[in-house]
Amino acid sequence: MARTFNLNAQCHCGTISQPIRSPPIDDLAHDFRAQESSPKKVQLCHCTSCRRSTGNLYASYYLFSPPHLENTTAYPPIPINPDRPDKIYRRHFCSTCGCHIFRSIFDKQRVKYSDVKLKASECMRWGVATGTLDDVARNVEFSDHVFVGDTKDGGAAVWLRETYRGPLSVYAHAGRDYYTGKFPPRITFSKQKHRYPHLPLLGDDQLKASCLCKAVQFHITRPTSSLQIVSPNIPDFLKGEKEKEGRWWLRENGTKYLAGLCVCRTCRLTSGFEIQPWAYVPRANISFNSPSQHASTGEEATTSTPLNLEALSAGIFTTYETSLQ
Ligand SMILES: [Zn+2]
Ligand SMILES: [Zn+2]
Ligand SMILES: [Zn+2]
Incomplete structure (x- = not known):
């Protein structure tokens, strides 16, 4: 039976406040995030684009149906062109308080896995920044650190090893595949040395x-x-x-x-x-x-x-x- 939930996303100044609806079940995806079970699994993304767009050590988004975008400012300012997607992410910020609230991602793989020609809107997946949700602990399970390789030194994955629900897996690039359900190899940190295993720390002044x-x-x-x-x-x-x-x-x-x-x-x-x-x-x-x-x-x-x-x-x-x- 479909699980119903009642989540609301809100920015600091209150200009943006809207209910969040679960995305329709994705028949192309093997993905754990498409299942109706609760709580939804959410990844912590350390990629350069997420870090430099947010000022945070990582970004995390809860997948949901397309939002209302009134009173938001987007970067990049021009929407992604699905026929020539040179950019993959578009992020939306409250035009008054600057809160980062929504992200859309153009999903190239979706085109590959679909038997029918998809409309542009069907290739976009929408996420809401998890910090803007009012009931994160009950509805979200942070599951993996992904794209940790972009940080060069391991970033927050070095010390944020677990949540109260259990340990977090660490991946140098993408995590579990949304379509095939396969896992890439994980990274493990040594218990003694709190260093990322592959890259030395930078010595620049x-x-x-x-x-x-x-x-x-x-x-x-x-x-x-x-x-x-x-x-x-x-x-x-x-x-x-x-x-x-x-x-x-x-x-x-x-x-x-x-x-x-x-x-x-x-x-x-x-x-x-x-x-x-x-x-x-x-x-x-x-x-x-x-x-x-x-x-x-x-x-x-x-x-x-x-x-x-x-x-x-x-x-x-x-x-x-x-x-x-
Ligand atoms: Zn605001
Ligand atoms: Zn990212
Ligand atoms: Zn800038």
């Missing part, structure tokens, strides 16, 4: 960062010993004793920046995901990179300037202000 479209590009330098550095805003969980200890944002003998995982309602409903990772880095260690032209030769170059949000050219960032709650 500049840690590069950018969003997917590259309008935002910056780099972080290694922690400096300067005493004049302006402290980042101290997070609530360190206020009090730790605040007096000086450079509270450094760890491991001053070689690493402190990072934290926030699960507050504001982070969840503005990012779209349950866990929002933040690193605490002073502005002096962040340089914003903008494309420029060399003054005399006209060659393309990059200008690096210390991060100053007020001085950045318009249109790069959109800001949404909210009180803590």
Whole structure:
């Protein structure tokens, strides 16, 4: 018997709030996600596109029927052309608060496995960002880490080994095949060394960062010993004793920046995901990179300037202000 459920997806500002309907049973798929049993299995995707579109260490989506897209802003702005799909993903964000809420994915394999010619809309699969759902624990089972190879160092899969429902499997690329039901080989981490088994950690002195479209590009330098550095805003969980200890944002003998995982309602409903990772880095260690032209030769170059949000050219960032709650 078909299971009925009553899920709602919502962004932080409340502009987007809509019920989520289960997708119709997919007769092409062998997939576990197409079964009507509860809870639905959801993968944690570490691919470069997911990370650079969300700012999170991974993205997770609950598959469902096409949503209403009013009041959302999409990237890429132009819909995917099913006849020439150079892009596979399209992501939708609340136009007011920026919350990432929906994703559509063009499914090339679906065309391959179907005996009949499919309409463009039948080749799209829709997902809702799991952090925007109101009853995740009861309806979603996080099952696998996928595309962990894109992270180069294992990313969150190194320390997020299990949920309360059991261990998470780890895959370098895609996980279980949606159509054949076959599993690729899994990756196992050694218990002693919390390192991704195949790739060494990078030794560069500049840690590069950018969003997917590259309008935002910056780099972080290694922690400096300067005493004049302006402290980042101290997070609530360190206020009090730790605040007096000086450079509270450094760890491991001053070689690493402190990072934290926030699960507050504001982070969840503005990012779209349950866990929002933040690193605490002073502005002096962040340089914003903008494309420029060399003054005399006209060659393309990059200008690096210390991060100053007020001085950045318009249109790069959109800001949404909210009180803590
Ligand atoms: Zn919103
Ligand atoms: Zn992905
Ligand atoms: Zn961008």
